[in-house]
């Protein structure tokens with residue numbers, strides 16, 4: 001009898017009341033550290049933090065050639081996501097500098113301005129659907145600012161995010177809508193890149209010009225490599241933040257005692273952001289097997305897909321006491337919501353700054369608010385996110 005038997009579980013995309021999937025993850029984590037999910041063509045799932053860390057740190061066996069569990073042979077390429085070490089760091093280098101802690105710190109005044117502008121659009125109304133107002137607009141404005149681009153592109157990118165985030169169910173209509181948005185994003189960057197080749201801007205301010213000057217193994221990046229990097233940054237940064245923002249405000253809308261604590265002491269907000277990322281994580285990642293291997297008793301085969309269930313790992317009681325409780329001043333809090341490999345999220349510093357500033361500015365302007373529905377619905381697909389988050393407040 002293997003210590004870690006493989007089992008068959010059929011998980012599909014679901015719209016559920018908030019909380020249903022935490023219970024499902026808790027149950028599966030305790031029963032099966034590793035299991036075979038029969039959804040789609042089937043893939044392995046790791047549920048516990050230790051095993052996920054072990055696989056994340058063994059790219060020779062668990063490769064990044066695909067990071068979507070249901071898509072072992074993608075027709076697209078995410079960069080630097082799809083490149084394994086040692087080549088990976090070469091693709092990542094121009095991004096590391098751009099999204100480093102000092103670079104993000106320099107953006108903070110502009111981020112505050114983006115938050116204030118976004119909130120002005122609905123603060124006087126006394127109500128909003130948070131994920132589809134602030135959640136759409138604020139990350140887009142921040143993203144454009146961080147890339148050195150004018151906000152005139154915001155409406156276009158918001159429309160792309162809406163088409164993508166409404167597409168998690170996996171139905172053919174939704175997939176077609178998502179692929180349309182994806183193609184529009186690629187076309188947007190293709191036009192911009194051609195323009196920067198012809199009319200370069202300051203490479204310290206304009207990210208696209210910066211990429212045209214970056215080199216890899218002594219050569220400039222090819223245009224298709226730059227486009228794939230730009231598309232990955234766009235997809236990786238907008239929908240993820242929209243999802244995570246929703247959970248931040250959902251928590252404070254439903255836990256008035258925690259809300260009062262951050263209103264009284266905004267210095268608690270950075271810790272609270274970490275805890276919300278740990279307790280309400282939104283994304284997992286997949287890897288592709290490069291060889292046959294027995295992993296914790298499971299007979300994995302070359303080309304099998306393996307899903308690293310990060311949302312389950314961050315709630316693993318083996319790593320976190322009272323893992324199912326949200327403790328906004330939890331310390332230490334070494335969660336893996338941004339990953340646990342060399343591919344750890346390159347935008348983590350920007351994402352953290354955005355969430356901290358969003359919570360600070362929101363609670364400064366609208367400290368007292370409540371849910372506008374009894375219980376919002378969440379979607380369990382490529383991301384775990386609220387479908388909408390109606391809020392009301394007195395004006």
Ligand code: HEM
Nearest residue numbers: 080081236237240244338339340341343344345346347351
């Ligand atoms: C709350 C928001 C975000 C979450 C939860 C998140 C989560 C993640 C995770 C889990 C990974 C994969 C790590 C791994 O495979 O080990 C990742 C990678 C990545 N993220 Fe994020 N991310 C967020 C925001 C952002 C932002 C704002 C950007 C861009 C500015 C970004 C760009 C990327 C890129 C380019 C990668 C691939 C890195 C590589 O392969 O080296 N993400 N992110």
